[in-house]
Amino acid sequence: MNHAYPARERWRRFKNRFILAAITVLALIPALPLFLILFQLFHKGISSLSLDFFIHLPAPPGESGGGIANAIVGTFIIVGLATLIGVPISILAGIYLSEYGKDTKFAEAVRVCADVLQGVPSIVIGIVAYAWVVRPMGHFSALSGSVALALMMIPVVVRTTEEVLRLVPDILREASLALGVPYWRTVLKVVLPTGMVGVTTGILIAVARIAGETAPLLFTAFGNQFMTLNPLEPMNALPLVIFNYATSPYEDWWQQAWGASIVLVLMVLGLNILSRLLARRIAGER
């Protein structure tokens, strides 16, 4: 190279490299905690993972052994029920916002409310579910927990459904309408199927988010040392196991809380990865 000021040139290149190296290191920081968490979990909890842990019920305090089968089953039931309650409402509301309400004041108000609902602290949602479901029923139940989780899920799925459906090109709507298909059938049979992968992705993300929620379950699903499949009874769930065991005085239970944490984190991680794969498939199709 032929430069008039080689020293200055060198200094500039040094600065460039130094700053690039520095921000590369900084970019690692957001990724690092995940690996630290996973390391910590496996380090502390791997020893409690065994077949027994997955298929046995909790042992009484003071006795060793036992598992969290009831909490795993409970999480599936509570989250599944929440999805069953939340998803149909959310999809219909998303369809309304994208296809019917559009820019009307009412639709705009619904959007604002959904965004605010999304920001309501989960403990408050839990209290509301307590007042709505637990009090009238007179006892704790899985159902009340599902209602709380559904409330957390609805705003997320509504907004993603709306956004995904808005991305469906208008020429597909027109193609259907021009064939003499009524608008509502066009929405259900053309617009929704075209956006379905995106809607599913949104649902998975929402499920992943609520699966680990603890606060809304504390005074709704409440927890249960025994196995139950009846959603009208108190039911155990993974976050409740972790909370109750970690705050207990028994060392055995602390150990089990670590194990339950691994199970929960892997479940949520799996859902997130699945939704990413789906999202990539959409990107590939475009």
Next chain:
Amino acid sequence: MKIKNPIFTTEDLCAYYGDFMAIKHVTVKIPEKQVTAVMGPSGCGKTTFIRCLNRLHELTPGARITGKIFLRDQDILQMDPIIVRRKVGMVFQRPNPFPTMTIYENVLAGYKLLGIRLPKKEADRIVEEALKKAALWDEVKDVLHRRGTFLSGGQQQRLCIARALAVKPEVLLMDEPTSALDPKATLQIENLIVELKQTVTIIIVTHNMPQAGRISDYTAFFYLGELIEFGPTAEVFTNPKDPRTEEYLTGKFS
């Protein structure tokens, strides 16, 4: 000029977007089983005009129509738009097969989306007939159950034509159907249009003068929302009555 068997007759047709008047007092008779080209500079209302004919225009927020549009002797503005659109099919500027459907399902979309169930034999027959009419059968007969979006642009457009023909419309509206296609695909579609006029009336919006010359029997020339001239294509092209038509045809403005 006398049109003996008009399939469409408009009387004092005006179309608006909000306060903007896009089509101004158009009165015209469109002949049956002929190809009518709708021409004119960009923004002159060509597309708006044909979108009035299947009542797609009204879907735009704030859009409305005044005047009368007769399909034979029925005023389509008094009819259920869904029935109008069953009789008046449309092919769009850009090919728009349904991405979630196979080629086979795309052709049958006019039935499937309405929830009409056809016996398998009947469905097969409709698909084959429509694809043959659209000159696509030989190319796709072995891949009927692949997605329509796997086809090339020209094939997709012929698939859209087959989809429109499958419900047996009386009229086929075409909004610049070849503007997104390469010359070879364009030629195929042009040949197809000439074939199709045996069975269906075609009204085609085009920017392409040679194309209009090759395929159309009648030409309607629009300018700033007004119908300036309407007549047999040969006449309009060689002996335009209005100076604005002549200026457009000789490329003085576009």
